[in-house]
Amino acid sequence: MRMTKPLLLAALSAATLAACGGPQSAGRDQIKAVGSSTVYPFAKAAAEEFSRTYPQFSSPIVESTGTGGGFKLFCGGVGTQYPDIANASRRMKPSEMETCMANGVTEVVELQVGLDGIAIAESMEGQNFSLTPAQVYEALAAEPYGKPQTAKNWSDIDPSFPNEPILVYGPPPTSGTRDALAELILTEGCNTDPSVAAMKESDEDRYEQICTEVRDDGAFVEQGENDNLIVQKLATNPKAIGVFGYSFLEENNDKLRGLSLGGFEPTYENIASGDYPGARPLYIYVKKQHVEAVPGLKEYLSTWAENWGKDGLLTSKGMIASTPEVAARNAEVASNLPTIQATDLQ
Numbered sequence: 001m002r003m004t005k006p007l008l009l010a011a012l013s014a015a016t017l018a019a020c021g022g023p024q025s026a027g028r029d030q031i032k033a034v035g036s037s038t039v040y041p042f043a044k045a046a047a048e049e050f051s052r053t054y055p056q057f058s059s060p061i062v063e064s065t066g067t068g069g070g071f072k073l074f075c076g077g078v079g080t081q082y083p084d085i086a087n088a089s090r091r092m093k094p095s096e097m098e099t100c101m102a103n104g105v106t107e108v109v110e111l112q113v114g115l116d117g118i119a120i121a122e123s124m125e126g127q128n129f130s131l132t133p134a135q136v137y138e139a140l141a142a143e144p145y146g147k148p149q150t151a152k153n154w155s156d157i158d159p160s161f162p163n164e165p166i167l168v169y170g171p172p173p174t175s176g177t178r179d180a181l182a183e184l185i186l187t188e189g190c191n192t193d194p195s196v197a198a199m200k201e202s203d204e205d206r207y208e209q210i211c212t213e214v215r216d217d218g219a220f221v222e223q224g225e226n227d228n229l230i231v232q233k234l235a236t237n238p239k240a241i242g243v244f245g246y247s248f249l250e251e252n253n254d255k256l257r258g259l260s261l262g263g264f265e266p267t268y269e270n271i272a273s274g275d276y277p278g279a280r281p282l283y284i285y286v287k288k289q290h291v292e293a294v295p296g297l298k299e300y301l302s303t304w305a306e307n308w309g310k311d312g313l314l315t316s317k318g319m320i321a322s323t324p325e326v327a328a329r330n331a332e333v334a335s336n337l338p339t340i341q342a343t344d345l346q
Contacts, residue, residue: 035070137189247318
C-alpha cells in the first residue's frame with residue numbers, strides 16, 4: 001500500500017525524532033517557540049519561570065517572528081529542525097492548519113492563554129483625542145467605503161480633530177496585531193456603511209479589500225515585528241500615534257497614553273470585560289508529535305497554565321486573564337492535549 005504524502009512525511013519526521021534516542025542526540029534538547037511579538041514577552045516570562053521551577057531542563061528558546069511567520073515555521077514539518085510551539089495573537093487560519101497537515105504536522109493542540117487589546121496610543125505630550133472604529137478606518141483605509149482615500153490631516157476625518165497630518169506607526173501584514181486591527185477595528189468601522197456591509201454577501205473579496213486594506217501613501221508606517229520600536233517612535237514624535245498590543249502600553253505607561261476607542265479607554269478592566277473594541281484572545285499552538293520527544297515540553301505547558309490567572313505572573317507582565325471558565329477549560333487542554341482539525345477553526 002502506498003503512503004499518502006502527509007503520512008509519509010509524518011512517518012519520516014517521527015523517525016527523525018526517534019532516531020538515536022530523540023532530539024538530544026539530534027542536536028536539540030531545548031524547547032523552541034516562535035511567533036507573535038505580542039505573545040513574546042509572556043512566552044519569555046513563562047520560559048524564565050519554567051527554568052526556575054525545572055532546573056533539570058534546558059532553558060526554552062523563544063523567538064519573535066510575527067504570528068504569520070511563526071505559523072509558517074511551525075507548520076513546516078515534524079522534527080528537531082522545526083519549532084515545538086507557535087505563539088499567536090490571533091487564531092490559526094484553516095488554511096494554515098491545512099498546510100500543517102500537508103507537511104505531516106497532524107496533531108496540533110490549541111491553547112488560549114489569555115487576552116490582549118490592540119492599543120492605539122501616543123506620547124504623553126501628544127494630541128489627546130478620542131476615536132471611534134469608523135474614524136480609525138476612515139484614516140487608515142486604502143479605499144474608505146470603496147472611495148479614494150483623500151484624508152491628509154486628522155481634521156479631514158473630523159473638524160474637531162487636530163489639523164495635523166495623519167501619521168500612524170503600526171505592524172506589518174505578517175503580524176497577528178495587524179490581522180486583529182483589520183478584524184476588530186477596521187472591519188467594524190467599515191461596516192458602519194450599510195452598502196459596504198451588504199457587499200460581504202455579494203462580493204466577499206471586494207468587501208475584504210475595502211474593509212481591511214491599509215493605505216500605503218506614508219500615513220501608515222510599518223515598523224516590523226518589534227513593537228518596542230513603535231514605542232520609541234512615539235516617545236520622540238508627539239504628533240504620531242501607534243498601534244500595538246496593550247501589554248506594551250502597560251509597560252510604558254510612564255511615556256505613553258492610550259487613546260479612547262469607541263468611548264472606552266484601553267485598560268485591563270475594559271479589555272477583560274470585552275467593552276473595549278480592540279480586545280482579542282492570545283494563543284499558543286503545540287506540536288503534540290513533539291511532546292514526548294522534547295524534554296520539558298509538558299512541564300512548560302503546565303507553567304503557562306499555573307501562571308495565567310488574574311493574580312499570576314503573566315498578568316503582572318501586562319496580559320489580561322481569561323475568564324475563570326475559559327482558563328479552567330484551557331488548563332484541561334494543557335494537561336490532556338486534545339488536538340484540533342482545520343474544521344475546528346472555521
